[in-house]
Amino acid sequence: MQEVKQKAIELLQSGKVQRVLGWKTGEFFYDLTPAVFETVEEIKKDFVFSPFCGANLSKYLIAESRKEGKIAAFLKPCDSYSFVQLLKEHRIVRENVHVVGVQCNGMCDIEAIKAQGVKGVTAVRQEGETLVCETLYGEKSVPYAAALSERCKTCKSKKIVLFDELLGENGEDDPDCGRFDLVSKLEAMTAEERFAFWQQELSRCIRCNACRNVCPACSCEKCVFDNDTLGTANKAAANSFEEQNFHIIRAFHVAGRCTDCGECSRVCPQHIPLHLLNRKFIKDTNELYGEYQAGADLETRPPLVDFTQDDCEPSVVYTRGGNGK
Amino acid sequence: MQVNGEFKPKIVAFCCNWCSYAGADLAGNNRLNYPAEVKIIRIPCSCRLNPMFILRAFQRGADGVILCGCHPGDCHYTTGNYYARRRMTLLFSMLDYLGIERERTRVEWVSAAEGAKFAATMNDFVQTVTKLGENRRLEDLRCKK
Ligand code: SF4
Ligand code: SF4
Ligand code: SF4
Ligand code: FES
Numbered sequence: 001m002q003e004v005k006q007k008a009i010e011l012l013q014s015g016k017v018q019r020v021l022g023w024k025t026g027e028f029f030y031d032l033t034p035a036v037f038e039t040v041e042e043i044k045k046d047f048v049f050s051p052f053c054g055a056n057l058s059k060y061l062i063a064e065s066r067k068e069g070k071i072a073a074f075l076k077p078c079d080s081y082s083f084v085q086l087l088k089e090h091r092i093v094r095e096n097v098h099v100v101g102v103q104c105n106g107m108c109d110i111e112a113i114k115a116q117g118v119k120g121v122t123a124v125r126q127e128g129e130t131l132v133c134e135t136l137y138g139e140k141s142v143p144y145a146a147a148l149s150e151r152c153k154t155c156k157s158k159k160i161v162l163f164d165e166l167l168g169e170n171g172e173d174d175p176d177c178g179r180f181d182l183v184s185k186l187e188a189m190t191a192e193e194r195f196a197f198w199q200q201e202l203s204r205c206i207r208c209n210a211c212r213n214v215c216p217a218c219s220c221e222k223c224v225f226d227n228d229t230l231g232t233a234n235k236a237a238a239n240s241f242e243e244q245n246f247h248i249i250r251a252f253h254v255a256g257r258c259t260d261c262g263e264c265s266r267v268c269p270q271h272i273p274l275h276l277l278n279r280k281f282i283k284d285t286n287e288l289y290g291e292y293q294a295g296a297d298l299e300t301r302p303p304l305v306d307f308t309q310d311d312c313e314p315s316v317v318y319t320r321g322g323n324g325k
Numbered sequence: 326m327q328v329n330g331e332f333k334p335k336i337v338a339f340c341c342n343w344c345s346y347a348g349a350d351l352a353g354n355n356r357l358n359y360p361a362e363v364k365i366i367r368i369p370c371s372c373r374l375n376p377m378f379i380l381r382a383f384q385r386g387a388d389g390v391i392l393c394g395c396h397p398g399d400c401h402y403t404t405g406n407y408y409a410r411r412r413m414t415l416l417f418s419m420l421d422y423l424g425i426e427r428e429r430t431r432v433e434w435v436s437a438a439e440g441a442k443f444a445a446t447m448n449d450f451v452q453t454v455t456k457l458g459e460n461r462r463l464e465d466l467r468c469k470k
Contacts, residue, residue, distance in 0.1 A: 193424070194422060313432070
């Protein structure tokens, strides 16, 4: 993965860009955080590209591309979808961004590694199909596939949609990724079971707003949830309403624009499966209004700002899927 | 709400100013009965209905929420109800997905000339919601008096 760092140095040295958007180590080695680098020294010291670079850099370009000078950004396939979606929404100044697409083998999740019984991890490296973990207790190996984060296990596409240059090879869509399997499973449950499931999940929410803050689609200058009178701004919930309200509306606001980049679920400190809400909307729009992938291109109209005269009526919901009662 | 031991649902009806609101008026003029539990909120077009309004209504104690707008093709702003149709379909589906009784929400197209349809729709909706009973899954205890 030295290649990525080398590229960052090269771009800055050649004067092609004035800044580089990449990742550096945060609190822990597996907790990488997006960072802007302005000098070669900074890059040499701090720039990291590792199997923990889950963070999607696209959203940062909304602010960064409006600054003076050009910025290079390293985008994984899923990040490139977000980038294109933001371009489509006229949020990014394209001329100011130099996109370096990076091939992706899937990003790891420290929790998944721990679940494999590996403790005290201090560093990791990928060796083919295995992830070698250096730990306090010596080296341990886990299959790379088992260390993957949830979103990478069900990755919709390894294709980098848009780039100025590419590191590695471009991949392809994976229609068999199975990302809707769990949604279908939930749909097949009874309403009581679904309610119980979501109660259990959503009641853990601490309303930290991390999922909103990280989401490239949630980039409104003013968010409905930054409203003290709404009763959703804090975790002093009398009962479940606030969580339901927040989660329904958050997912609804990104419906048709959510690229399923997986960031919301990745950052949630409470491990709430937010992707199951987003994917419900994606699955519904696909089924009712035709296949649509946000961020896949710059032209097609998102399903919620489009219509046809013979769209189904909302009453389809009474008869569709699940057994309702 | 319990009245003399009998459950009376609270229904919020969001009605488009240009059609259903006038339809409700016509129902009144023609002395057609519909339950007093239905509280009408006038909106300028069906697509004005922000999904948050619906949740808010439930939070504040509604047991059912219905949206009435111009028939598709007849929207005063040409296309508003087409957008509303997609939004409400997705929202209702999401509510269902979260396990909230899907019969508590409804969309009906009622023109200004359809006073009878307005009354019939409301009677039917109130009946459905009465059967479902009180809204428990989307309530906010702090708002209950
Ligand atoms: S809702 Fe989640 S998956 Fe969708 S774009 Fe936002 S962060 Fe990505
Ligand atoms: S939750 Fe809605 S209002 Fe808030 S940032 Fe996301 S899309 Fe915008
Ligand atoms: S990140 Fe998780 S805990 Fe925080 S507001 Fe979002 S769902 Fe709730
Ligand atoms: S004006 Fe009645 S639905 Fe748009």
